[in-house]
Amino acid sequence: MSDWIRACALDDIDAEDVMRFDHDGQTFAIIRAPDDTVYVTDGLCTHERVHLADGLVMGHVIECPKHNGRFDYRNGKGLKAPICVDLKTYEAKVEDGDILFRLG
Structure with missing residues (x-):
């Protein structure tokens, strides 16, 4: 059994966009970068747990819709207040046109 989780088809997300994916009681953000590389992060902002x-995805940054905190989605680094975590x-x-990720 594979430990990879199928999130969606690559074509379900436009370049420089994000999609919500819920799995096993957890929410994730599936992000397609401008160069078509895919990234997966926790789906809730670490500041106030907003989806x-x-x-908004701009380049390699995702911006929280509530207080405009920003993260580099490639490594999860908080870039702008009020992000502290x-x-x-x-x-x-x-793989085969699908976006897969693993929790480990």
Whole structure:
């Protein structure tokens, strides 16, 4: 049994966009970078637990829709106040046109 989780098809997300994905009681943000690389982070902002899928993706940054806190989604680093805690990121890949990630 594989430990990879299928999130969605690559074509379900436009370049420089984000999509919410819920799995096993947890929320994730599935992000497609401008160069079509995919990234997966926790889906809730670390500041006030707002869904990041409602935010804006610009280059390699995702902005929280509530207080405009920003993260580098490639490594989860908080970039702008009020963010004090970095975002958890997960290994992701595209295989046969699907976005997969794993929790480990």
